[in-house]
Amino acid sequence: MGEWRAIRLIGWSRAIVWRSWWWVILAWMVAALVLMICLGWGSVPLSPGKLTAALIAPTSDLGLIVWQLRLPRTLLGALVGGALALSGWLLQQIMRNALASPDTLGVTSGASAAAVSYFAFLAADFGTGGVPLAAASGAIVAVAIVYLMAWQQGATPVRLILTGIGLSVLMAAITTFVLASSPLSTTLSAYVWLTGSVYGGNWSDVSRMALCCFLGGIAIVPLLRFALLAPLDDALATGIGVRVQLTRALLTLLAAGLAGIAVAWGGAMAFVGLVAPHLARRLIRDPGAAQPVMAVLVGAIMVMMADLAGRTLFSPLDLPAGIFVAAVGAPFFLTLLIRQAS
Amino acid sequence: MTPYRFWPVLVWLFGLLVAFGISLMAGPQWSGPLTVWHALWSSSPGDINELLIRTTRLPRALTAMAVGASLGVAGGIMQTLTRNSLASPGLLGINAGGLFVVVSLTTLAGSLPGWVGSFGAIGGAAVAAAVVWGIAMRRRDEAGPLRLILAGAALTALFNAFSQALLVIDQQGLDSVLFWLAGSVSARPLAQTWPLMLLIVAAVLGCGPCLRQWNVLAAGEAVAVGAGVAIRRLQGVSILLVVSLAGAAVAMAGNIAFVGLIVPHLARRLAGADHRRWLPMAGLIGATLLILADVAARTLIAPREVPIGVMTALIGVPFFIGLIRREGSRGG
Numbered sequence: 001m002g003e004w005r006a007i008r009l010i011g012w013s014r015a016i017v018w019r020s021w022w023w024v025i026l027a028w029m030v031a032a033l034v035l036m037i038c039l040g041w042g043s044v045p046l047s048p049g050k051l052t053a054a055l056i057a058p059t060s061d062l063g064l065i066v067w068q069l070r071l072p073r074t075l076l077g078a079l080v081g082g083a084l085a086l087s088g089w090l091l092q093q094i095m096r097n098a099l100a101s102p103d104t105l106g107v108t109s110g111a112s113a114a115a116v117s118y119f120a121f122l123a124a125d126f127g128t129g130g131v132p133l134a135a136a137s138g139a140i141v142a143v144a145i146v147y148l149m150a151w152q153q154g155a156t157p158v159r160l161i162l163t164g165i166g167l168s169v170l171m172a173a174i175t176t177f178v179l180a181s182s183p184l185s186t187t188l189s190a191y192v193w194l195t196g197s198v199y200g201g202n203w204s205d206v207s208r209m210a211l212c213c214f215l216g217g218i219a220i221v222p223l224l225r226f227a228l229l230a231p232l233d234d235a236l237a238t239g240i241g242v243r244v245q246l247t248r249a250l251l252t253l254l255a256a257g258l259a260g261i262a263v264a265w266g267g268a269m270a271f272v273g274l275v276a277p278h279l280a281r282r283l284i285r286d287p288g289a290a291q292p293v294m295a296v297l298v299g300a301i302m303v304m305m306a307d308l309a310g311r312t313l314f315s316p317l318d319l320p321a322g323i324f325v326a327a328v329g330a331p332f333f334l335t336l337l338i339r340q341a342s
Numbered sequence: 343m344t345p346y347r348f349w350p351v352l353v354w355l356f357g358l359l360v361a362f363g364i365s366l367m368a369g370p371q372w373s374g375p376l377t378v379w380h381a382l383w384s385s386s387p388g389d390i391n392e393l394l395i396r397t398t399r400l401p402r403a404l405t406a407m408a409v410g411a412s413l414g415v416a417g418g419i420m421q422t423l424t425r426n427s428l429a430s431p432g433l434l435g436i437n438a439g440g441l442f443v444v445v446s447l448t449t450l451a452g453s454l455p456g457w458v459g460s461f462g463a464i465g466g467a468a469v470a471a472a473v474v475w476g477i478a479m480r481r482r483d484e485a486g487p488l489r490l491i492l493a494g495a496a497l498t499a500l501f502n503a504f505s506q507a508l509l510v511i512d513q514q515g516l517d518s519v520l521f522w523l524a525g526s527v528s529a530r531p532l533a534q535t536w537p538l539m540l541l542i543v544a545a546v547l548g549c550g551p552c553l554r555q556w557n558v559l560a561a562g563e564a565v566a567v568g569a570g571v572a573i574r575r576l577q578g579v580s581i582l583l584v585v586s587l588a589g590a591a592v593a594m595a596g597n598i599a600f601v602g603l604i605v606p607h608l609a610r611r612l613a614g615a616d617h618r619r620w621l622p623m624a625g626l627i628g629a630t631l632l633i634l635a636d637v638a639a640r641t642l643i644a645p646r647e648v649p650i651g652v653m654t655a656l657i658g659v660p661f662f663i664g665l666i667r668r669e670g671s672r673g674g
Binding site: 103104106112149150152157158161162163165166167168169172173174176177179180181185187188191194195270271317319320322323326327330331333334337338 | 359379400401428433434473477488489491493495496497499500502503504506509510511513517520523593599600648649651652655656658659662663666667
């Protein structure tokens, strides 16, 4: 068994690099382990034996805690982290810049502004069910604005990111304005949410979010081939028969949509979309499909652990996970900036 | 050297006076110039309008003036120092650092005397400036504007996350701090702000001796060293000035974005590249701009108020994007 192996079916062929997929399997196991720790740890700590018993009997007292409180919340965190990480990975591939992410391109702040405005002005009439739609459309509008504003016979990554930062300051200002001018009860719930929190996640959240993520993931599959090629020259992609501009636009839309969905359920969790793809790329160097999978797993693990820290470190306080993600992510990002050669 | 021309400064000084006057007249109920005049010089104690002008509008206009001037000058110094036309206290995280310290002082320590918060803000600004400066100093020629701005954005996000954490824990504090987070020049009685005003005046005057050296520095660090500028000392002094100006502005008015970015550009366009001309101009333009933004903020949706930080962001973002596009077409 060599470094890699080619799998060929009639018109379809893939090179499988063993090392990468071993990493992916390892990441799955770590994710499962973190999930178990998240289920067992909390204000009522459970030993592995008790946790197993609780998992088997969902109607017992402990079972209720695990099945109704901890599991949906943890799964929601994993989905949010995964969606953000995938969105960040796509954006970094398309922009050919390791510093692209839903945060730096103004996507998350666009989604936040839209969602907070929905909370403040429309939620009373239409219920909170429309928040995901509002957030996703906010994200897509933001990315469209950034593209249009940065376009000048093509859009260079640097200009896109700088424009994104400018737009996100504006969006943050709008968000604060909406918060400051709405009643205190709205402000409080919106503010906790804004920091990035999966507090109170329940099964209906999980299932709807999972459905959205699933649809997004499916949509990416046919475009994945280009997403993997995107860091290379456009001419290469054109050569193998990809409609470059169209596919790039579609992928950007998908990335924005994914980030919007994540913001809708998890709030503006900063830095996941930037740091997770980075770690994945560092662990898996071969540019195959293992990389995005790895990014998703890393993102999920990050948010699960951040949420665990948020609910246990300062218990009985339940802090938003976004704080911990930022506390880890921002220094990581700064060192990355210092090290990066160009 | 061409002789110093005073008239542009005089014109703007006049503009500032007009803006100041408008600011005293503006409000849900506009008062005429005569009322303002009476309120300032020969007040009759019983008149509610004159009382309003003296106790509410006057401190407000003064605050806006001081904050605008200090942000404009601080942004100008930063742009010279980093040789980066996008540098400004807001984008580089210096405002956020000051805000974080103020938020943590108000939430953790409860009611403190005002000056503790003020100097805390300056301390936070200093920490943020040190970090950003550390990043800017390393490999400064390679990545151009992007690295510095991204470092600032990351720093802002970090400080904001911590501020938010504190506000989530202490939800009573949230309501009182929130409006101020968005930037506001309201409700700052002069009795509280005068030490900061003094600091701003001192820092602005402190720029005076540096102006010539900044001119040399703008030509490049190597040139400056060759011309005999003590460059480390100049940098140290400049950072100290930036931190006091931006910190005092944050302590007085919270997070006001983009003034520090736009104003130096306008000033340079009007007065040329000589620091002795454009830096005073930047102070004047900043003061005028912020006073006018404040007038707009409280009259646009009266009787409610738009936070002034939102107003400046609305004005500033299009400008910022235009700036990026221009830099881009020059290949930068």
